[in-house]
Amino acid sequence: SQTIHQWPATLVQPVGSPLSLECTVEGTSNPNLYWYRQAAGRGLQLLFYSVGIGQISSEVPQNLSASRPQDRQFILSSKKLLLSDSGFYLCAAVSSIYEQYFGPGTRLTVT
């Protein structure tokens, strides 16, 4: 079965600072990968998805970007964080069947 790793688990960053969150996947090859954001007490918002190396689709205009340098690596970045970027960031992968596996998430607080 798939295992998704995310780091860091928690992060506190000042406004205007850069961001890099990393996600790696084990147990599958060529997965579809997704970045979601969950604001406190809210639902899941899809930010980016990728169907292959170098292929990124953005769902929501924002100051975030994503990259997929390797088959099982997905990175979420920002050059300058905003207060509104605070939230719980989840990386996910779709299995060969249908269920979506989520990583443990990164809790980001922008101060």
Next chain:
Amino acid sequence: GQQVMQIPQYQHVQEGEDFTTYCNSSTTLSNIQWYKQRPGGHPVFLIQLVKSGEVKKQKRLTFQFGEAKKNSSLHITATQTTDVGTYFCAFRGSQGNLIFGKGTKLSVKP
């Protein structure tokens, strides 16, 4: 775009009471999935329904997919404190991504 509405947003029950959350769409869905997110945790897949009128059971949990494939429900019989969390319905969009409802947050008083 397509979306699903989930009700209620919050539900507080006494341990032992039943709980139901509903998921509704204005358009026909090809599938519906349910996830559970414990406080502080990440969503975990529970089940997928694809057939009209489908009913599936997992111990005290019963999942239904409506005949018109526009609604679904999750029913928990005799809730326990371990059932605490947020329950999300979701369906798979055209790009393979999941489109989630806003979730129902369940709290159980012992």
